[in-house]
């Protein structure tokens with residue numbers, strides 16, 4: 001059941017942001033993934049994790065959209081530097 005719910009949420013996000021709603025990893029260029037709802041070990045609040053499949057880079061936020069924005073804005077900054 002959980003997997004179906006996660007897939008539905010991902011489909012919703014893809015509808016909203018398009019299939020490229022997550023930019024590649026700013027460190028290694030790896031494919032990004034999104035995971036939610038996770039749970040913060042510090043605040044015990046539901047969190048969204050956006051991370052890289054290739055390395056350990058990740059961002060966390062209690063707000064899914066904010067997590068995506070954080071990941072994408074950080075990627076953009078890093079990409080401009082190159």
Ligand SMILES: [Zn+2]
Nearest residue numbers: 025028052055
């Ligand atoms: Zn990476």
